[in-house]
Amino acid sequence: RKEVEQDPGPFNVPEGATVAFNCTYSNSASQSFFWYRQDCRKEPKLLMSVYSSGNEDGRFTAQLNRASQYISLLIRDSKLSDSATYLCVVWGGGTSYGKLTFGQGTILTVHP
Amino acid sequence: DADVTQTPRNRITKTGKRIMLECSQTKGHDRMYWYRQDPGLGLRLIYYSFDVKDINKGEISDGYSVSRQAQAKFSLSLESAIPNQTALYFCATSDYGKSGGAYNEQFFGPGTRLTVL
Numbered sequence: 513r514k515e516v517e518q519d520p521g522p523f524n525v526p527e528g529a530t531v532a533f534n535c536t537y538s539n540s541a542s543q544s545f546f547w548y549r550q551d552c553r554k555e556p557k558l559l560m561s562v563y564s565s566g567n568e569d570g571r572f573t574a575q576l577n578r579a580s581q582y583i584s585l586l587i588r589d590s591k592l593s594d595s596a597t598y599l600c601v602v603w604g605g606g607t608s609y610g611k612l613t614f615g616q617g618t619i620l621t622v623h624p
Numbered sequence: 625d626a627d628v629t630q631t632p633r634n635r636i637t638k639t640g641k642r643i644m645l646e647c648s649q650t651k652g653h654d655r656m657y658w659y660r661q662d663p664g665l666g667l668r669l670i671y672y673s674f675d676v677k678d679i680n681k682g683e684i685s686d687g688y689s690v691s692r693q694a695q696a697k698f699s700l701s702l703e704s705a706i707p708n709q710t711a712l713y714f715c716a717t718s719d720y721g722k723s724g725g726a727y728n729e730q731f732f733g734p735g736t737r738l739t740v741l
Contacts, residue, residue, distance in 0.1 A: 554735070555732035555734055555735055556714075558729050558730075599667070611657075611669055611672060
């Protein structure tokens with residue numbers, strides 16, 4: 513089983529749609545959680561951290577369920593510029609201390 | 625100027641050649657990392673370094689070696705390149721939450737696209 517698993521998609525949605533991505537992780541000692549965004553052939557960049565209480569940044573909402581080891585990202589009112597690959601990322605505890613583990617990414621395409 | 629730079633940006637080489645990829649950072653971070661990215665596999669950690677004297681293997685270190693020449697420089701070497709090392713390679717840095725921003729956020733260089741023929 514992969515340490516971090518995501519639905520690779522691709523997700524193809526029209527502008528204005530709401531889309532949700534899910535992610536599960538296997539290391540219960542994981543301590544920090546993130547969503548990164550990666551544009552085609554570019555480096556990943558932090559989109560947002562994910563907190564147990566849930567957090568929102570404009571059109572983006574992230575949720576964490578530690579009991580289920582599940583992370584989600586909701587994008588509302590999708591824009592063309594949201595087209596990218598979204599990476600679920602976990603900062604490890606235990607034997608994975610100090611390391612980020614990446615999911616394989618979910619591809620999103622927003623069309624007019 | 626970019627905070628994390630990688631050279632070269634693109635490289636085509638032949639099987640058996642020795643290749644060095646270089647990473648430099650001006651962020652003043654102690655921690656540096658090397659990843660490779662392959663389609664459908666996400667980013668996988670090759671080596672990481674928490675400071676100049678601390679170097680650790682990641683999940684896919686076989687066939688690679690690293691050198692941390694200074695706090696700001698971390699090089700990745702392929703001693704004898706093989707075709708399945710064809711990939712996009714990223715260097716990243718982090719400061720373990722000393723500065724502002726997301727705790728444990730990593731900052732990535734622009735990547736090196738390596739092709740081994």
